[in-house]
Amino acid sequence: MTASLKMFRYMLRQISHEAMMAMLVIAPFAVGVIFKFGIPLFESKILDRFGYGDVLVSYYDLFSWLLAMLVGMMFAFVGGLVVLGEIDDGITKYILVTPPGEAGYLFSRIIMPAIISGIVTALILPVFALTHLSMIQIAVMTVSTVLCGFVTALLVVTVSSNKVEGMAVGKLSGIFGVTFFAPLVLRGSIRYLFMVFPMYHIGVWSQGGSCLYLMIAAVLFALWILVLYRIFRRKFI
Amino acid sequence: MSDKKVIDVKDVFFSYGKTPFLRDISFSVSEGEIFGFLGPSGAGKSTLQKVLTGICTDYEGSASILGTESRKSGKDFYERIGVDFEFPSLFEKLTARENMEYFASLYSGSKRDIDELLKEVGLYEHADKKVSAFSKGMKSRLNFIKALVHDPDVLFLDEPTSGLDPNNAKIMKDMIRKEKEKGKTIILTTHDMHDATELCDRVVFIVDGQMKALDTPHNFIMSRGAAKVTYTYMDEGVEQTVCSLLDEISEDTTLKKLIDENRITSIHSAEPTLSDIFIEITGAHLDGQEQP
CATH class of the missing domain: 3.40.50.300 (P-loop containing nucleotide triphosphate hydrolases)
Structure with missing residues (x-):
């Protein structure tokens, strides 16, 4: 086993010892169950009873997107909190002078959770989605939410100076993901305020936009990650 | 080495x-x-x-x-x-x-x-x-x-x-x-x-x-100043302190006489410390203050 994987294994151990972080890992699955069974039940038992009809059906795809984002962001959030704790303990600085180094540390704390979140997303979407999703939809959801999670982890570490602040920033960084819904729910020029966020363009694509929006999103993701990584690195050293 | x-x-x-x-x-x-x-x-x-x-x-x-x-x-x-x-x-x-x-x-x-x-x-x-x-x-x-x-x-x-x-x-x-x-x-x-x-x-x-x-x-x-020997003795009820350079100690007749008469009350040698030399060379204290 490589040193980076050993570091990742230890991170899992840290998560299992902290109830809050363990809950963050479990949360997407719990939400998946609620979406899958709770929403149709709510619709049939409550909304139907009061005469609203099947108003949520047209939003079923959005629930799938929300679930996908939740997986990426929660896993990344956990990685970010672990890094913050290790910065406090001086571990990150020490890792720089060990064989895994900065690359190994980043791999174990940020990239591995992102990869796992991608796998989990790809696996749970077909199970918990309320509508049939095409392979392309699942692929875009998986990649975009992995990148979204990557940005979340970097934001948590760069903006906050301790775990408490990290919790607050983690919640706030949810805005980064929910810009996906801006082109769907906002009308008029105000929605263009969200164009700097890559998930906005993914949202446009999901509503039948061209593949150009995916390319714009890819460029914006790269820029966000590049800028945040530079700040992250300064904090690291 | x-x-x-x-x-x-x-x-x-x-x-x-x-x-x-x-x-x-x-x-x-x-x-x-x-x-x-x-x-x-x-x-x-x-x-x-x-x-x-x-x-x-x-x-x-x-x-x-x-x-x-x-x-x-x-x-x-x-x-x-x-x-x-x-x-x-x-x-x-x-x-x-x-x-x-x-x-x-x-x-x-x-x-x-x-x-x-x-x-x-x-x-x-x-x-x-x-x-x-x-x-x-x-x-x-x-x-x-x-x-x-x-x-x-x-x-x-x-x-x-x-x-x-x-x-x-x-x-x-x-x-x-x-x-x-x-x-x-x-x-x-x-x-x-x-x-x-x-x-x-x-x-x-x-x-x-x-x-x-x-x-x-x-x-x-x-290289920075010789070691010194400081000794004290009693003279008519008053304690006297004398300081000699270590490499000139053989010429100190007072010390020889005091040793012969067993009248020395204390004696110790002192070398300049690395800290003294640091201050002398750099003009700075090790706690970061400038030498006045």
């Missing part, structure tokens, strides 16, 4: 911003040597250590450690160096032994016996206690042996005795000497002149990011 150069630094310049922070640093360290960086806080000692350990790579000049330019440091490089930062970097929620096992697992080469290391620093009985319950001194000792676990060839120690009580500081210094006896090359960063005098084969004075002087502690002391 052999003649083989393990560390070779030539014309190193480094800056965090536009103003150079380290300027024109050049020195070499032989295998088995303890080499001290001595200077006040903020002088650039720790930054120089960061350059040597490959953490700061944007430097000019050359800094070769074990034949590897530090800016090109990779896995093999870190298998061969050990770093003990001034502030402990330990997992607070793990036990001492778990910490050691974790950090040992990051290296691929042969490892030293963890229990032996824990015994050497008096932590064996506390090996299964969580580090969060450790005192500052215990954390410092654990942090130190953590840097030794993979048996590195070069050790970078940053203020290893800082905050330790005299007994623990002695344990630490004895261990540093043992590592030297094993042929390890040691870079000791400190502002404690006693540690530097006791441990280092050579020291470099660093102030404002520049090397001000480099020599052995003995040469520094011998």
Whole structure:
């Protein structure tokens, strides 16, 4: 086993010892169950009873997107909190002078959770989605939410100076993901305020936009990650 | 100590911003040597250590450690160096032994016996206690042996005795000497002149990011003022104090007479300390104040 994987294994151990972080890992699955069974039940038992009809059906795809984002962001959030704790303990600085180094540390704390979140997303979407999703939809959801999670982890570490602040920033960084819904729910020029966020363009694509929006999103993701990584690195050293 | 150069630094310049922070640093360290960086806080000692350990790579000049330019440091490089930062970097929620096992697992080469290391620093009985319950001194000792676990060839120690009580500081210094006896090359960063005098084969004075002087502690002391002998005696009920230079002591007839008459009440010799010499050469105190 490589040193980076050993570091990742230890991170899992840290998560299992902290109830809050363990809950963050479990949360997407719990939400998946609620979406899958709770929403149709709510619709049939409550909304139907009061005469609203099947108003949520047209939003079923959005629930799938929300679930996908939740997986990426929660896993990344956990990685970010672990890094913050290790910065406090001086571990990150020490890792720089060990064989895994900065690359190994980043791999174990940020990239591995992102990869796992991608796998989990790809696996749970077909199970918990309320509508049939095409392979392309699942692929875009998986990649975009992995990148979204990557940005979340970097934001948590760069903006906050301790775990408490990290919790607050983690919640706030949810805005980064929910810009996906801006082109769907906002009308008029105000929605263009969200164009700097890559998930906005993914949202446009999901509503039948061209593949150009995916390319714009890819460029914006790269820029966000590049800028945040530079700040992250300064904090690291 | 052999003649083989393990560390070779030539014309190193480094800056965090536009103003150079380290300027024109050049020195070499032989295998088995303890080499001290001595200077006040903020002088650039720790930054120089960061350059040597490959953490700061944007430097000019050359800094070769074990034949590897530090800016090109990779896995093999870190298998061969050990770093003990001034502030402990330990997992607070793990036990001492778990910490050691974790950090040992990051290296691929042969490892030293963890229990032996824990015994050497008096932590064996506390090996299964969580580090969060450790005192500052215990954390410092654990942090130190953590840097030794993979048996590195070069050790970078940053203020290893800082905050330790005299007994623990002695344990630490004895261990540093043992590592030297094993042929390890040691870079000791400190502002404690006693540690530097006791441990280092050579020291470099660093102030404002520049090397001000480099020599052995003995040469520094011998080249700057002779040792003095101060003695006291009673004369008509009043205590008298006399100070003589050690190398002129044979000419002190008063002292001879007092010895013959057994009238000396106290006698002691004093040499200039490394701290005195540091102030004389650099015009700065080791606590960072300018000499008035």
